[in-house]
Amino acid sequence: MTEKRANTPAKPVLYLIRVLGIEPDEMIAVAWSFIYFFCILSAYYMLRSVRDAMAIVSGVQNIPWLFTGTFVLMLLATPVFGWITSKYPRRVFLPWIYYFFVANILIFYAVFTYAQNNELSEIWIGRAFFIWLSVFNLFVVSVFWSFMADIYSKKQSRRLFGVITAGGSAGALIGPIVTSIVVVQIGFRNMLPLSALLLLFAVFCVYRLRGWVRQQQPDPGNESASSTVVGEKVIGGSAWAGVKFVLTKKYFSAIAVALVCATFLGGATYMYMAEMVSVTFEGTDKRTQVFAIMDAMINAMSFIGQLLIVKHSVRKLGIGGTLALLPIVSVIGFTLLAVNPVFLVIAGLQVLRRSITFGLTKPTSDMLYSVVSPEAKYKAKNFIETAIYRGGDVISTWTIRFISGIGLSGVALVCVPIALIWTWLAIWIGGEYKRRDAASSGSAAA
Structure with a gap:
């Protein structure tokens, strides 16, 4: 009895985990997952x-080229990542x-x-940095969620992914706030070593989570225990398996x-926002500060959605209904933008869309991979x-550039039917997830 009391969390902690939907034996893993994602996104x-x-330094008119360069680098990196996951254990x-x-x-x-100390142009360095960071973000986040889908079961993912995603939003909130406060004083380049330190701590979190998985292995009834995360087993398959999954x-x-x-839709708002910021604010550090403030607003709203709303939305509306919320909001938002194409409307639309994206859509989308094979979790998810x-991004930015003559109102009208198609797809995907979930549960019961 004494030992049981010693291992029982305090009442405030029990209340908190009950509100968040966390089981007592999941507390350690969820805490490390929360910190892990916090480090990555901050x-x-x-x-x-x-x-x-x-x-902006590179020229707003060159944004399509930057995204094209990012896409090319992604195409080169995807088979390399597929080969690594096929040959080496996680x-x-x-x-x-x-x-x-x-x-x-x-x-x-x-x-x-070196460039600043020698008064060299930073245009091409900046372009390389833009492309690299765009690749970096998607890879580290995709790998993170593949790892989460590996160590948590389907039922756990529906309960816990919102809380874990809130860790990322907390980091995404703190990161730009820190940048907005100190970047003008210390210069943007000095933000890079701070970012590197956070990534190193993320690696420490990976080791802690592997230790938790190893502790769960003796319990054969715990379906979250994945021996492949800590063992020598490799995923196997082809380096191009991710492409094949998407095509077939x-x-x-x-x-x-x-x-x-x-x-x-995101590319359309991004390009016009960049153009408006470029003509309104002078200097790289000041523009960095403006973007950081907007990011902080978005991530504060996202944090609330992930921590308190998405779990209930998935339970009440289902996966498909929750995924359909963002395209429905986009239909309404782009209709309003077509009628009134001013800075406040597009800024409000950007903040609202990105808040829903990270607060509801992204954690729900990551649940979609809890009903697929381990190979698909890493390769199909990473490729997508x-x-x-x-x-x-390439399709969006080049299309927007070619049709820019119709103005912001015209572009907003083009976006409306695309948002309607997206709404239908979201509902279909939700139905297919439900079918796969029922099929896998039936197999387990059998």
């Missing part, structure tokens, strides 16, 4: 505002992915420092097309969230 968002400012490649990006950050820090499986094809629709995502 590291990224410290640098995202720098990236957006670099896009316990080996997960930490080294983060070590690789830490080394990249320190290289950029050295190059920016309707479930992944629909997720990919829905993502292209989402990125098209990197190459397909940036392919959508």
